[in-house]
Amino acid sequence: xxxxxxxxxxxxxxxxxxxxxxxxxxxxxxxxxxxxxxxxxxxxxxxxxxxxxxxxxxxxxxxxxxxxxxxxxxxxxxxxxxxxxxxxxxxxxxxxxxxxxxxxxxxxxxxxxxxxxxxxxxx
Numbered sequence: 001x002x003x004x005x006x007x008x009x010x011x012x013x014x015x016x017x018x019x020x021x022x023x024x025x026x027x028x029x030x031x032x033x034x035x036x037x038x039x040x041x042x043x044x045x046x047x048x049x050x051x052x053x054x055x056x057x058x059x060x061x062x063x064x065x066x067x068x069x070x071x072x073x074x075x076x077x078x079x080x081x082x083x084x085x086x087x088x089x090x091x092x093x094x095x096x097x098x099x100x101x102x103x104x105x106x107x108x109x110x111x112x113x114x115x116x117x118x119x120x121x122x123x
Contacts (some may be wrong), residue, residue, distance in 0.1 A: 002041070003082050003090045005105040007099070009075035014048045026098035034082070043080030055059060073104075081110070087115065 019027065034040035052067035069075060084090045088105050097105060 002110040004108045004110055006076050007078040008104040009077040010102055013077040016048050018054040030098055039082045041083055045078040048106040049075050
C-alpha cells in the first residue's frame, strides 16, 4: 500500500528557520534508512505558507488568497510517499522519525492504482 506522510508545520518552519546541523544529519540518516529499506518513493519539504496561494472555488467564482496563513496546525511543512506492507509498518517507521518534541506527522493511505491494477480494472 502507498501512504502519504505529512509533516505538519510549526512556528519555526513557517518562519523559514532551518533545522540545526545535528537535526539535519539525523533526518538525512533516517531518509537513507527508508531508501535502503525500499520504503520511500519521494519526499520533499515545502516552503513556508508566505509563498502559498489558495484558490477557493464557489460555483463559477474563483477567489485567490495569498499566504501566509495563520493556522500552522493546519499547514504541511513536508511530505513523503512511501510503499509499505501495512499501516502498522508505516506507523513503526514514523515512530523512528527524528522529529522535534512539538511535531506532528499524519499518515494517509493513498487511493491509487498501479498500471497493472488499472489494466485489470479496464479489462
